[in-house]
Amino acid sequence: MKSPSHRMKSVAVFSAAVLFSAASVAEAAMDPRFELDQQALEGVSSTSRVVRKAVKRPAHRVPVDRDKWMTRSTVYTVKPGDHLFKILMRDYGLSNDQAESLIDEVRRENNINDIRRLQVGQKIIIPAMRRSTSKSSTDFQAKNEKEEFTSAEESLVGVRQALRLEASVSPQLDRETTNLKEVWDKMVPAGADIHAPLSFQSPSFSLILDSQRYPVYASMDGTRIVVDPTESIPPLVRSLITEKDPSIRIVSGSSDKRQFLADMLKSAGFYSVEEDVSVSFGSDPKLVVTSDFKVEKTSESFMKQDVFLLNSSEKALPASLSIFLEKEGFTVHEPFVVQQSFLPVLPNRQIYQVTAKDQAGVVDALLKALSVDSHEDRRLDVFGSDNNGISLSVKAERYFERDGRRYVITRFDGDPVNYTLFRILETKGYQVVILDAQDSFRKISEKILARLNLHGNFARHSLLSGEDVNYSVEMSGFKVERDDIPGGSLFLTDVQLDRVVYDILRENGYKVHKNK
DSSP: OOOGGGOOOOOOSEESSEEEOHHHHHOTTOOGGGSOOGGGGTEEOTTEEEEEOEEOOOOOOOOOOTTSBOSSOEEEEOOTTOOHHHIIIIISOOOHHHHHHHHHHHHHHHTOSOTTOOOTTOEEEEOOOOBOOSHHHHHHHHHHHTTSSOSTGGGGTTSEEEEEEEEOOOHHHHHHHHHHHHHHHHHSOOOGGGGSOEEEEOSSEEEEEOTTTSOEEEOTTSOEEEEETTSOSOHHHHHHHHHHOTTEEEEEOOSOHHHHHHHHHHHHTOSEEEEEEEEEEOSSSEEEEEEEEEEESSTTTTTTTOEEEEOOOSEEOOHHHHHHHHHTTEEEEOTTOOEEOOOOOOTTOEEEEEOOOSHHHHHHHHHHHTTOOOEEEEEEEEEEEEETTEEEEEEEEEEEEETTEEEEEEEOOSOHHHHHHHHHHHHTTEEEEEEOTTOOHHHHHHHHHHHTTOOOOEEEEETTTTOSSSEEEEEEEEEEEOTTSTTSEEEEEOOOOOHHHHHHHHHTTOEEEEEO
């Protein structure tokens, strides 16, 4: 076996924007043995910057014919820390360009959606490809089979590299990172050293990560989470970090904020993390709060009412709801909020809460909600005095006119004579509503709405249906919609509203009327 000084491998996957040190810039004609291979610069996101300094050290590279490929497919078993680029370049001797050209075919062959999330022990088929049988290529393959290059650090032997990773971050992403940091520190208090830049040293390289660009988060088990907001850490550098410190977990940023939070929580070591959680309060009205994640830090969190609800939504819960949830033992965190969730008061969001207990009070409240002016104890003539000298009038407890029609609302006291008189009124063109003694709010409403030809069946309605919010309110009552009703629609109910429900409805554009 050759000595370690002869075991060289070009650095694979570094930045497209390389800032040389002052010494490197000054020496334009530097001996190529002490410079990075051009292929070392391939594959790094343009949003990152790798600052390097080459230190003079004897170098030797094994020549590899990268223009010819292997001729039969093989099966590879995934090891801890593996990703497809690393496998193709380390174990199959491909260059960055060759790995890039083969990666899509490997994904299709193995039905892999995310090349960064492979399962340890997973079997991957590497498709057939032409490969040279030259001595240099055979020697290189033999070295791979003997695992001469088993780590990312060994790929740097022969060139002393000083690396400092920095990444440009947009103002929006920077704001989101700051907000998330504040939220995370409340969930997992961190020591002062957690904010220090990550630094790794070895005989072959020196690596420093800018903590402002690659923030570090604490976890419940004492490990650290490094966030790569723009996915700008090259795969090889990721391998260097995890090989030097296996306790570090790197989480990539994503435009899918929910997935990003899921990855963070998965790496944090919490006692319990549940997704798509619904928490209900009350029965009628029923308040339901949904959350992307429910987090329990320890096994005692629920008993101690120390549970977190974490949302990726950009709309905030109403302040009144957050306060209510905190009293119930749930602390809400929304790191990506950019606007409030409630709407301005709109004229078609009308709720009439009927609190009267007697029938007369219920009738008056319903008529007021329907914008009907009625008269009490109105005497209505059935027969005039000029009709054979007979004069007959009937007392109507409530009388009103609407759209050219006459309406009577009265209660039946059990006397059949009175019932006959009401029927006589109907023959005279009156629209009569007869209430029984046991009629409740629901029955009274059904009779009046039916006589007025207003559709509004009794049911439990969701008052925030279709809204892009993480909560809902369900309540029993009549939802009435018609053009001749002020505002176009209204909701009639006799349900008593909790203070939090009342505030939530108001903050979402409802105007609540209490009719006694």
